[in-house]
Every structure is written in structure tokens, then in C-alpha cells.
Amino acid sequence: MGTVTGPDATVIGAAIAALFGLVSGGVSSWLVYWAQTRKRSDELFGAALGFLDHGSQRRNVGIARLRLYMREYPSYDKDVCAEVLVGTAIYLLLESEQKGKAHELLNLDRIMKILLSELEPSDVTRASYESLGNALKSRLEMKDRKPEEGLWLDDGKLEGWKVSVEKLMKRGA
Numbered sequence: 001m002g003t004v005t006g007p008d009a010t011v012i013g014a015a016i017a018a019l020f021g022l023v024s025g026g027v028s029s030w031l032v033y034w035a036q037t038r039k040r041s042d043e044l045f046g047a048a049l050g051f052l053d054h055g056s057q058r059r060n061v062g063i064a065r066l067r068l069y070m071r072e073y074p075s076y077d078k079d080v081c082a083e084v085l086v087g088t089a090i091y092l093l094l095e096s097e098q099k100g101k102a103h104e105l106l107n108l109d110r111i112m113k114i115l116l117s118e119l120e121p122s123d124v125t126r127a128s129y130e131s132l133g134n135a136l137k138s139r140l141e142m143k144d145r146k147p148e149e150g151l152w153l154d155d156g157k158l159e160g161w162k163v164s165v166e167k168l169m170k171r172g173a
Helices: 007-052 056-072 078-094 102-118 126-141 155-171
Strands: none
Touching: 056 078, 056 102, 078 102, 078 126, 102 155, 126 155
């Protein structure tokens, strides 16, 4: 085996430099893409949360944005999503002054569907799901079906949600 000299060494050196440039360029591009994706993910999640704490129409948009976030970013933090949605559901069940407004009833239906079929209690969210179950139980125990605070819901819907929460809690125990 001889040593490489002259033009051959130059060609080999150029090929190595080009390969290094391609690899480092590819890694740099991937890192930029990843950072932009993460930034977009964080912005979408933050925007969704910002919409959940206002009136019913903004809550409607927040639920849609949160579902979009959950679909586009499958590695999202399920616990944070569950905690926020449980809190919103409890507010609608016990505190909302929207009474029987169809748009807010729809918001609660959508939230409960996410909580009961797309998310599940974890060690982190177990207490929140228990609070949701207690809120549902509390509503079922109320004598007045049309309370001053909290959405007006029929017993069948409340009972169905309560049973579903109980099943989720048993499954995750």
C-alpha cells in the first residue's frame, strides 16, 4: 500500500470535506425544523389554553385548537390536557351561568368525549378525574334540575358520564 499524494489526495480531501458538509448541513436543517415544530406546538397549545378560560365561543375555539394540537402532536403532554379539560368541565357543571345554552352544552359534550374516550387517568391526573366524578355525583344529588349555577343537564347524561368516569378510574387502578 502506498501513500496518496498529489491530485489523488486533493480529490479525497475534497470528497471528505463535501461529505462532512452534507452531514453537518443535514443535521443543522433537522435541528432547525425540530425547533420550529416545537415552537409551533408550544404556540398552538398556549393558544388553545388561552381560549378555554373565556366565554363560550372562545371556549369552543379553544377545544377545537386543543384537539388539533392533540392530533398534530401525538407526543403531547396528555396530563396537562386532561387537567385543563377536567377543570373546564367542572366549571361548566357547577359554576357556569349559561344554564341551558346549546353552544355551551355542546362545549361540555365535546370536553367529556375527549376526557372519556381520548384521554385516560394517569397517576398525575387521577385526583382530577376523581374531582370530576365528584362534581357529576354532586349534580345528580341536587334537587333542582335547573340550578342557578352550572349547566342544565338531564340525569341520563350526568349518570352516563359518572359511570364512564368510574369505569376509567377502575381500569387505571
